[in-house]
Each structure stands twice: as C-alpha cells, then as structure tokens.
Amino acid sequence: MPAQPDRAVVSALQDRVRSLEGGRNHERRVLPFGVRDIDSRLPGGGLALGALHEVAGGGNGAVDGAAAALFAAGIAARTVGKVLWCVSQQDLFAPAIAQAGLSPDRVIYVEAGDDKSVLACFEEGLRHVGLGAVVAEVARLPMTASRRLQLAAETSGGIGIAIRRCRRQSDATDFGQPTASVTRWRVSVMPSKPLPVPGVGRARWQLELIRCRGGESADFEVEACDAKGRLAVPSAVVNRSSEKEIGRRIIAA
Amino acid sequence: MPPDRPLVLVGRDGQRRVVLAADMNALAASLRVGMPATKAQALVPGLMVQDARPEEDAEALERLALWGLRRYSPIVAVDLPDGLVIDITGSEQLHGGEQALLTDLVSRLGSAGIAARAAVADSWGAAHAVARYMRRATSIVPPGGVANVITELPLPALRLSSGVVDGLRVLGFERVGDLLAQPRAPLTLRFGPELGRRLDQALGVLSEPIDPIRPAEVVEVRRSFGEPIAAAETIAKYIGKLVTSLCSELEGKGLGAKRLDLLMVLVDNSVEAIRVSTALPGRDAKRLARLLRDKIEKIDPGFGIELMRLAASWAEPLSPKQTLSSLIEQPEADISDLIDTLGNRVGTDQLYRFAPLASDVPERSVQRVAATAPVVGNAWPDHWPRPTRLLSSPEPIDAVALLPDHPPASFTWRGIRRRVRRADGPERVFGEWWKRDAELAAVRDYFQVEDDAGERFWIYRAGDGENLSTGSHRWFLHGIFA
Numbered sequence: 001m002p003a004q005p006d007r008a009v010v011s012a013l014q015d016r017v018r019s020l021e022g023g024r025n026h027e028r029r030v031l032p033f034g035v036r037d038i039d040s041r042l043p044g045g046g047l048a049l050g051a052l053h054e055v056a057g058g059g060n061g062a063v064d065g066a067a068a069a070l071f072a073a074g075i076a077a078r079t080v081g082k083v084l085w086c087v088s089q090q091d092l093f094a095p096a097i098a099q100a101g102l103s104p105d106r107v108i109y110v111e112a113g114d115d116k117s118v119l120a121c122f123e124e125g126l127r128h129v130g131l132g133a134v135v136a137e138v139a140r141l142p143m144t145a146s147r148r149l150q151l152a153a154e155t156s157g158g159i160g161i162a163i164r165r166c167r168r169q170s171d172a173t174d175f176g177q178p179t180a181s182v183t184r185w186r187v188s189v190m191p192s193k194p195l196p197v198p199g200v201g202r203a204r205w206q207l208e209l210i211r212c213r214g215g216e217s218a219d220f221e222v223e224a225c226d227a228k229g230r231l232a233v234p235s236a237v238v239n240r241s242s243e244k245e246i247g248r249r250i251i252a253a
Numbered sequence: 254m255p256p257d258r259p260l261v262l263v264g265r266d267g268q269r270r271v272v273l274a275a276d277m278n279a280l281a282a283s284l285r286v287g288m289p290a291t292k293a294q295a296l297v298p299g300l301m302v303q304d305a306r307p308e309e310d311a312e313a314l315e316r317l318a319l320w321g322l323r324r325y326s327p328i329v330a331v332d333l334p335d336g337l338v339i340d341i342t343g344s345e346q347l348h349g350g351e352q353a354l355l356t357d358l359v360s361r362l363g364s365a366g367i368a369a370r371a372a373v374a375d376s377w378g379a380a381h382a383v384a385r386y387m388r389r390a391t392s393i394v395p396p397g398g399v400a401n402v403i404t405e406l407p408l409p410a411l412r413l414s415s416g417v418v419d420g421l422r423v424l425g426f427e428r429v430g431d432l433l434a435q436p437r438a439p440l441t442l443r444f445g446p447e448l449g450r451r452l453d454q455a456l457g458v459l460s461e462p463i464d465p466i467r468p469a470e471v472v473e474v475r476r477s478f479g480e481p482i483a484a485a486e487t488i489a490k491y492i493g494k495l496v497t498s499l500c501s502e503l504e505g506k507g508l509g510a511k512r513l514d515l516l517m518v519l520v521d522n523s524v525e526a527i528r529v530s531t532a533l534p535g536r537d538a539k540r541l542a543r544l545l546r547d548k549i550e551k552i553d554p555g556f557g558i559e560l561m562r563l564a565a566s567w568a569e570p571l572s573p574k575q576t577l578s579s580l581i582e583q584p585e586a587d588i589s590d591l592i593d594t595l596g597n598r599v600g601t602d603q604l605y606r607f608a609p610l611a612s613d614v615p616e617r618s619v620q621r622v623a624a625t626a627p628v629v630g631n632a633w634p635d636h637w638p639r640p641t642r643l644l645s646s647p648e649p650i651d652a653v654a655l656l657p658d659h660p661p662a663s664f665t666w667r668g669i670r671r672r673v674r675r676a677d678g679p680e681r682v683f684g685e686w687w688k689r690d691a692e693l694a695a696v697r698d699y700f701q702v703e704d705d706a707g708e709r710f711w712i713y714r715a716g717d718g719e720n721l722s723t724g725s726h727r728w729f730l731h732g733i734f735a
C-alpha cells in the first residue's frame with residue numbers, strides 16, 4: 001500500500017462522486033473572495049455558485065445579524081444581476097447595504113411576514129435563472145427545506161445565502177443542526193483596525209468556516225467589506241500604509 | 254344650481270307623480286320619498302323639481318360597477334336602483350383588511366361627489382340591509398353575526414315589495430326581528446314565498462349568486478363542462494387551455510394582459526374568482542398559466558365547477574419590438590415573471606426596492622419604490638458609515654459623556670453596560686423645519702461607538718449639548734453596525 005495516494009486515482013474518484021451527486025455533468029463554477037487565504041481553503045477556489053450557503057452571526061450577532069447581513073451583501077455585490085432579499089420583518093438600513101457595494105437598484109426586497117413564506121419566496125428566487133444572488137433571513141432552516149433550496153440552486157446556478165437569525169439568544173444552538181448547505185459561516189465582530197488617531201477604523205470580523213462540503217473548516221480574521229464588497233486580510237505590520245508610493249515626492253537633480 | 258335649495262326628483266308611480274329621491278336639504282324640510290309631488294311643492298316653497306331619469310341612473314351605476322371591478326374585486330354587480338354589490342372574498346387582504354377597504358371605497362366615492370355608505374356582511378341581503386339602514390358610513394358585520402344585527406332593522410331592509418311591507422305593517426310588524434320570531438307557514442300563505450326567501454337570503458341560509466358585470470370590450474374566453482370538475486389537476490389543465498386561447502385572442506388584437514380574472518361558476522350557481530396581476534403587460538401563456546395555477550389552492554370547488562370564464566380585465570397594447578443585440582454587453586436577465594409570481598403570493602406592496610430620498614434624518618432618507626420602478630442610478634451620500642440594522646424606533650440608553658461634543662465613556666443598553674473604547678463623531682443632523690414646526694431647532698449628534706468586544710453601535714444625543722431648546726440631551730441607540 002503506497003504511503004501517498006495516487007493523485008489521478010483520487011481525482012477520478014472525486015469526479016465520479018461529483019457525477020453521482022450532481023446528476024448532470026456540469027462544471028463547478030465559483031465566486032472567489034479575492035483573498036488567497038480564504039479561497040485556498042474552499043474547493044474550487046471560491047464560493048460555489050449554484051449552491052446554498054449559510055451565514056450566522058456570533059454572540060449578539062446571532063440575534064441582530066448585522067455582520068452576517070453585510071457579509072452576505074458583500075458576496076451579492078460581487079455577483080452580476082439583480083439580487084432578491086427575503087425577510088420576514090424589514091430592519092435593514094439600505095444605505096449600509098449600498099456602502100458594501102450593492103447598489104439599491106439591484107436589490108429587490110420581499111417582506112414575507114413569516115419564516116414559511118420567506119422559505120417559499122427563497123426557493124422561488126433560487127429556481128429563477130438570471131438572479132445574481134438570493135438572500136433570505138430565516139430563523140429555522142429544517143433539513144428538508146435546505147435540501148429543496150440546494151436542489152433549486154443547482155438547477156438555476158444562482159448563489160443562495162441563508163442568513164440564520166434567531167429570535168432569542170437561547171435559540172442560537174439551532175445553527176448546530178445539520179442542513180444541506182454547501183458551506184456554513186459564522187461572522188463575529190472584533191475590535192476594529194487600530195488607527196493612529198482617535199476614531200473607529202475599518203471593521204474587523206472573525207470569520208469561521210464551520211462546515212464546507214469537500215473541504216475543511218477554518219478560521220480567518222478579516223477586515224469587513226469595502227465599497228466593492230471585498231474582504232481583506234489585515235496586514236501583519238501595524239500602522240503601515242499598504243501603498244507607500246502614494247504621496248511620496250522625489251527630487252531628482 | 255344653488256346647493257342650498259332643496260332638490261327632489263319626481264317620476265311616475267302608476268297614475269301619480271311622486272317624489273322618487275330627495276337630497277339632504279329636502280329631507281331636512283320633512284319631505285319624504287314616496288309622497289305626491291304636488292304635496293311636496295306645497296310644503297316647501299322654492300323647491301327644485303327635476304324629472305327622474307332611471308335609465309341614465311342605471312347607466313351611471315354600471316360605470317361605477319366597472320370602476321369597482323377594476324379596483325376591488327373580479328365579482329361586482331349592480332344592485333338596482335341605487336347600489337353596488339361586491340364579493341370581496343380573498344381580495345380584502347390586498348387592500349389591508351375589510352375596514353381599510355370600506356374606508357377607501359367610501360372616501361374615493363366621496364371625493365367623486367357621491368355620498369355613499371358601505372357594509373360588509375356574510376350575505377348579499379345582510380350587507381344590503383346594513384348599508385342602507387344602519388346610518389353609518391361604514392359598518393362591518395362579523396362573520397356569523399348577521400342574525401344579531403338585522404333584527405333591529407326595519408322591514409324595507411329585506412328588499413320586499415312595497416305591497417308586502419304595507420301588509421306586514423298592517424299586521425303590526427315593524428322590525429325584521431318580529432318576523433324572525435313568527436312561524437313561517439302562515440306568513441307564506443298570506444304573502445307568498447318572497448318573504449321567506451328574502452329572510453333566508455339575508456340570513457345567508459339561502460345562497461344568492463352574484464352575476465358579475467362584464468365589460469363589453471374585455472377579451473374573454475370561456476369553457477363549460479358537461480360533467481362538473483373539482484380536482485386540482487383538472488382545474489390546472491383547463492386553466493392551461495383557457496390561457497392559451499386567451500393569449501391567441503390577445504395576440505390577434507395586439508394586446509397584453511396586465512390582469513387576469515378567472516371566474517368559476519359552481520353547480521349551485523355561486524361564483525369563485527381568482528385574480529392575478531402582472532407588472533408588465535404580457536401574453537406568454539406559460540407564464541400567465543403559472544400565476545393562475547399558484548392560486549388553485551384558494552379555490553373551493555364545492556360540488557364542482559360547471560363553467561370557467563377567463564377574462565383579461567386589464568389589457569394594454571403590446572406590440573412586438575426588436576431587442577438590442579448583445580454584441581457589446583450582456584443584456585440584464587428578465588425577472589419580471591419572478592416579480593409577478595412573488596407579488597401575487599405575498600402582495601405587491603411587500604415587494605419593493607429602496608431608493609434614496611434627500612433627507613439627512615436617517616429614517617427619512619429611505620423610501621420604498623416598486624420593484625419594477627425605473628432604475629434611480631444614485632445612492633446615498635457616502636460621507637459616514639451607516640449601520641446595517643436600524644432600530645424601528647431609537648431606544649433610550651443611559652450614557653456617561655462629557656458635554657458638549659464628546660462621545661460617551663460608557664452606556665447601558667438593554668440592561669448591559671458597555672465601555673466605549675473607540676468612537677467617531679459627532680455627525681450633526683438638523684431637524685427639518687419645513688416638515689414640522691417642532692423640528693425648527695431640533696438637533697441630533699450621531700456617534701459611531703465601539704465597545705470592548707468590538708461591537709459597534711450608532712448612538713445619538715438629542716440636542717447639541719449646549720442649548721436645551723435643541724433637544725432633551727438624552728441619549729438613544731439607533732442602529733447596529735456590522
């Protein structure tokens with residue numbers, strides 16, 4: 001028995017598993033984060049398109065879902081096409097979503113009233129071809145519902161993001177229940193980037209990849225979405241401008 | 254025509270000229286409907302007398318019914334001589350409930366110069382009686398409460414002929430309740446079957462189908478069934494067939510449907526209706542059939558459906574147009590069918606986009622526009638970071654802060670004390686005096702604060718920190734940052 005598995009055999013087996021899972025032989029497309037540390041941990045080098053992803057907040061964020069919503073908005077901002085955002089009660093502040101690079105013209109909100117209707121609208125949106133991303137804020141996501149959503153996403157090739165937002169802090173354990181989603185993230189807020197002057201710097205998140213089909217879980221410390229919806233990894237050297245050439249004046253004689 | 258002079262309309266009742274209608278001033282001058290015209294003229298000097306034109310009244314009522322058909326429900330009929338009857342089953346949700354619908358109806362009629370009263374009840378007879386004899390602009394009879402309400406109403410409320418009413422009055426009956434307490438058989442023997450039928454119709458015991466009005470120019474297809482159908486699959490199949498033939502008719506006329514009404518006449522002659530609307534006119538049979546099929550579960554077919562009628566109750570011209578070629582850029586995917594599906598499911602008001610509004614006050618800077626509204630193109634000013642979640646109303650917090658313009662050193666929100674590690678601000682927002690006088694001096698100073706754990710909040714102080722006239726100087730938490 002060889003100590004190292006044969007690469008060709010492994011990839012052939014992976015292809016076979018994929019064809020068994022997917023039913024049809026389509027190429028897996030991904031949406032990269034553009035951050036090497038994160039993309040290298042995800043199979044295919046990015047967030048899978050045509051799949052369901054789950055995001056929850058950590059700590060108090062499990063209830064308010066502020067960071068999770070902005071994380072989802074950042075992903076949706078980097079897709080092409082309109083975005084459907086299903087909520088049961090609206091409390092998003094649209095200017096913040098626009099600051100994550102998701103223009104208000106692109107987002108259509110559905111205020112569905114209860115979780116059941118939200119899931120129905122979510123599935124309807126995922127089945128529709130041509131949307132960039134479909135985001136839904138739900139408290140509970142049963143296994144059956146998540147499998148339906150995953151299948152719907154596979155048929156249309158859209159990206160589905162379920163923001164898990166519980167009503168009370170004590171319900172946060174529900175996020176541990178298994179679902180059919182491809183990846184599962186937890187976003188927790190961290191103290192912002194220190195500035196040399198008083199003020200609040202760019203927000204930082206503790207980003208946990210709790211579950212990833214075909215990959216391993218991982219933790220990242222990232223800087224929150226910029227105006228184009230991109231994350232960044234904070235530079236190890238504190239207080240150093242990343243672009244030193246800007247503002248530098250040189251005399252040549 | 255001077256508005257304060259009493260006005261009556263007179264017409265012939267057999268050989269006599271009698272008053273058929275009187276306005277408020279005439280009623281105040283103790284004129285009554287049904288009195289001889291000569292007597293009325295003798296009682297009120299300067300009375301304006303006009304000939305009644307019942308045919309024109311009926312035509313006007315029909316126009317009103319068509320308006321109701323467009324606006325409220327697919328089942329609307331004229332209730333001669335002076336009323337409309339609308340079956341609002343299932344469509345009251347679209348107008349925000351029964352009370353909101355009635356208020357909307359009466360106020361819209363009022364602004365068109367029509368003094369109207371409206372009532373909702375379980376049966377046509379009860380709604381007719383309550384609207385005419387309760388002396389209130391709007392009344393709602395709760396489901397199952399008809400018997401309690403109509404007992405107090407006078408006999409003409411039952412839509413009986415005047416001969417029967419007079420005969421009953423001779424016998425000492427005044428109210429509907431008096432009749433309900435009596436055995437039916439002797440009354441039927443004396444006054445015929447009409448009395449019992451009207452009583453049962455008012456109580457909802459006997460069904461009274463509404464024959465909905467149909468506009469002449471509307472494109473409509475119908476299909477009747479020899480054997481009544483009831484199964485959901487069968488209904489879906491025939492919806493598909495009806496939609497296909499409707500779409501080919503629409504195509505022949507160059508029209509696209511913006512709203513479809515599907516009326517189903519049941520075995521017992523009652524009518525079930527579903528209505529779907531689309532954001533843009535269209536005649537794609539598959540898409541329209543899908544919208545109708547989504548609503549099949551709302552149909553109660555009873556003992557079976559005998560006749561299905563599909564009408565494009567709102568159609569707009571739709572001509573073929575050339576689409577831009579995609580040589581340069583990928584055209585944006587069409588999602589209007591998704592908007593239609595969701596809009597018919599959760600209500601069109603629940604489907605929206607946010608658009609910027611020129612206001613510095615955060616809760617006023619956002620407006621909802623229809624999902625299909627034209628693209629605005631601009632967003633909010635990007636000077637300051639904005640919180641992801643905005644509380645619906647700012648929550649008061651206890652804060653310790655230096656005046657006038659320092660952020661708090663610590664604050665307590667929902668029972669938890671947080672120490673402020675970093676803060677940004679103040680961002681001053683002035684009240685909008687052009688909206689409310691009370692905001693003339695009002696000021697809010699917003700700060701973004703971060704606590705030890707890294708949680709970031711949007712808090713503000715009401716007032717500028719110096720003058721109490723600008724605000725109470727109390728602190729509020731308004732939003733949560735990511």
